[in-house]
Structure formats: structure tokens, C-alpha cells
Amino acid sequence: MLLPNILLTGTPGVGKTTLGKELASGSGLKYINVGDLAQEGQLYDGYDEEYDCPILDEDRVVDELENQMSKGGVIVDYHGCDFFPEHWFHIVFVLQADNSVLYKRLETRGYNEKKLKDNIQCEIFQVLYEEALASYKEEIVHQLPSNKPEDPEDNINQILKWIEQWVKDHSS
């Protein structure tokens, strides 16, 4: 059976991991967190002192994922989306959280002042939504609210319906 590939993107802290893991268990698709994948394989290209984090080696990440993506049935989670091959994804979800909600979540993570401010600005200016629209066909890019504890369940129900329809449309 053919299964679609799904991209979950958005500012750090919007709830991609929470949604991605629950969606994987509800759908049977495989969840891949690009941050974790990079850490496991040390897929880095230097260190960003300002943001206090390693710099992702995007080419090596793409090479690492290519095989699985070509088979289908993968949920990819990352706070960036312009370096993945466009043809990988059948649908793209950009999660969004209100600034006050996001601020609290990032504060809990212990982000430094600059990282906090920049991520909140990233959300205010819808940077990831713009990046998704610039990287994928507009009709496959959707925004999802991610503020309240009940949001993941609502989002998952919608996505499960979409997966079911996609599978029907691609079986024969």
C-alpha cells in the first residue's frame, strides 16, 4: 500500500513533536525528528555560537532520509523546510501558537534572551509559513493551531481523514 509523506514544520515550541508522535501512533506512519536524527548521526557542519547550537548539515540530512522518503509513509518534523526536496511531501502542516503561549513554552526550555526573542519574532512574522509557501505548492500547505491541550487531537483527526482519502485515491 502506498502511504503519503507528511511534513510538520513551525517555530520551535509550537508542538511539532507532540503532534508528530501522536499522529504516528494513530496512523502507523513513521515519525522522524530531524533534530534527533542529526544528533544521532552527528549530521552537523560547525557550531553557531550566537544561538548556542550546532549547525545542521542539510545535504547529509537529505542523503540520510532519501531512501525512507522514497518508500513513503513518513512524518518529518523540523523547524525549517526549504532544504528538503519538494517532491518528498504530499502535504505540509505549519503549526502555530499564540505568542504568549509560545513564550511560556520556550522560557520553560531555558532558551537565552536572544534565542527567545528571535523565536517569538519568527512566529509573529510567520517565517515558517512563508518558507513553506515559497518551498511547496500553496495548495498542499496548511496552518494548524497548536495552543490548547485539545488541539493535537483535533488536528490528528483531520489529518487521519486526509490520510485515509489519500490512500483511497492512490490505490488501484
Ligand code: DAT
Ligand atoms: P516542537 O516540537 O515544535 O518544538 P513540542 O511538541 O516539543 O514542540 O512542544 C513544546 C511544549 O509545548 C511541550 O512541553 C509540549 C507543549 N505542547 C505542545 N503542543 C501543545 C498544545 N497543543 N497545548 C498545550 N501544550 C502543548
